[in-house]
Amino acid sequence: MDQDLRNKLAGIVGAENLLPGEVVRARPPAWNTHQPCLAHTVVLPASTGEVADVLAACYSARQSVVTYGGVTNLVQGCATTPEDLVLDLARMNAIEEIDTTALTMTAQAGLILRNAQEAADAEGLIYPVDIGARDNCTLGGNVSTNAGGSKVIRYGMTRDSVLGIEAVLADGTVLSSMNRYIKNNSGFDLKHLFIGTEGVLGVVTRVVMRLANKPQSHNVALLACNSYDDTVRVLNEVRARLGSALCGFEVMWNSFYEHVVQPKGQQAAMIAPGQYCYVLIEAMGSNPDFDDDVFAATMEALFTSGSVSDGVLAKSGQEREAMWAVRHDVEWIVSGAQNFDISLRISDVGNYVESLTRELGNALPTAHVVAFGHLGDNNLHISVVGEYSASERDVVEHHVYHLLKPYSGAISAEHGIGLEKRGWLPLSRSSNEIATMRALKRTLDPRNLLNPGKVVGTP
Numbered sequence: 001m002d003q004d005l006r007n008k009l010a011g012i013v014g015a016e017n018l019l020p021g022e023v024v025r026a027r028p029p030a031w032n033t034h035q036p037c038l039a040h041t042v043v044l045p046a047s048t049g050e051v052a053d054v055l056a057a058c059y060s061a062r063q064s065v066v067t068y069g070g071v072t073n074l075v076q077g078c079a080t081t082p083e084d085l086v087l088d089l090a091r092m093n094a095i096e097e098i099d100t101t102a103l104t105m106t107a108q109a110g111l112i113l114r115n116a117q118e119a120a121d122a123e124g125l126i127y128p129v130d131i132g133a134r135d136n137c138t139l140g141g142n143v144s145t146n147a148g149g150s151k152v153i154r155y156g157m158t159r160d161s162v163l164g165i166e167a168v169l170a171d172g173t174v175l176s177s178m179n180r181y182i183k184n185n186s187g188f189d190l191k192h193l194f195i196g197t198e199g200v201l202g203v204v205t206r207v208v209m210r211l212a213n214k215p216q217s218h219n220v221a222l223l224a225c226n227s228y229d230d231t232v233r234v235l236n237e238v239r240a241r242l243g244s245a246l247c248g249f250e251v252m253w254n255s256f257y258e259h260v261v262q263p264k265g266q267q268a269a270m271i272a273p274g275q276y277c278y279v280l281i282e283a284m285g286s287n288p289d290f291d292d293d294v295f296a297a298t299m300e301a302l303f304t305s306g307s308v309s310d311g312v313l314a315k316s317g318q319e320r321e322a323m324w325a326v327r328h329d330v331e332w333i334v335s336g337a338q339n340f341d342i343s344l345r346i347s348d349v350g351n352y353v354e355s356l357t358r359e360l361g362n363a364l365p366t367a368h369v370v371a372f373g374h375l376g377d378n379n380l381h382i383s384v385v386g387e388y389s390a391s392e393r394d395v396v397e398h399h400v401y402h403l404l405k406p407y408s409g410a411i412s413a414e415h416g417i418g419l420e421k422r423g424w425l426p427l428s429r430s431s432n433e434i435a436t437m438r439a440l441k442r443t444l445d446p447r448n449l450l451n452p453g454k455v456v457g458t459p
Helices: 003-013 021-025 048-061 113-122 139-145 228-245 254-260 288-305 317-328 331-336 346-363 390-402 422-427 431-444
Strands: 018-020 041-043 065-068 085-088 095-099 104-108 162-168 174-177 203-210 217-225 246-253 277-285 310-313 337-343 368-374 379-385
Touching (some): 003 041, 018 021, 048 085, 048 162, 048 174, 048 203, 104 113, 139 203, 217 228, 217 288, 228 288, 277 288, 288 310, 331 337, 337 390, 379 390, 390 422
Parallel strands (some): 065 085
Antiparallel strands (some): 018 041, 095 104, 104 203, 162 174, 162 203, 217 277, 217 310, 246 368, 368 379
């Protein structure tokens, strides 16, 4: 970076908020997502105005920019090169307003998800988006990747919680679309340009998020099933009986479960490992006496039907947390596996897992396939654990993605595309769709400076 640009940036954010890349590179990452900071400079703005001035200066200098939130994504969405500058939004972490009547939170994009959840909780409300990286990921990152998580079956993806956005384009233009209304059909809803587009069209700086009333009842059960057909029957039964109270339906194949519970893992084994798969069911409602009885009756009906071979119902908050700790124990996978995040029809998931395990095992006998995910909303996580050569990693990718084709599956359910899945995008999107994505990129970022190379490559 030339000295003139460096001086301009120091004048905008202060010299103390302009860091050499090696300073950030030396810090241990919160999540080992294999994205070391290779950028030459890290800039930490404190406001939308400063972001706009920084991007305008970079645009004039043709300086590429990669935006940082918590850097917890798993698809190389924040990967940098020595030619890049990092725009780190860590200082932009303020909650501007919580409106307890409108049920909204207005905040800067660098706010940590956990802090947003706790602030809502203090007001008797909830911010319903919840993912495993909650202690490190940011609202801006969640918006940019359209994060999902464990409550999508009830509350939807991050997109469904966003009312308004303020974003800055590559040339420094500020688009302030801080809508606060559920209904607003006043022209194009421009916020959707920046939700799930991974920072390639603009930098999200502020958001208006929807909140919800805090549930008064909370029930969780961990069940075991002997087959995938039984698992689907359980899902259909709880959807019918629990209705809108159902907010989580997580499935863990034994390949996942046996690794995280004792004796192999660290979590308490409330049900012994070794069964086909394990189901975590969560329900929240507004009438504790009624809801608790309905949940208990639903669990009893599942046992009576024969769809469940074993199970336990949480009797306290501590037991609920212990059950969720099993599902959230994923850091061993994040750092030590090839990770995939796909969507299929629920009826196809079981056959896909069995086909992948069999065919990848034939092609690569050392491959250990681990399966788990948010089955209630079609989302399956596949992790192939182990150390493999580049050619072996290609074999793994080929099997995971090409086996999706007969099912018309999606290569990304909630993690995004980044660099890692870019080459596989044509499996899930048509040539006309990809051409339109690239046209949007050329229009909003004609110099290809924002998160270059991600999602659609060179436009």
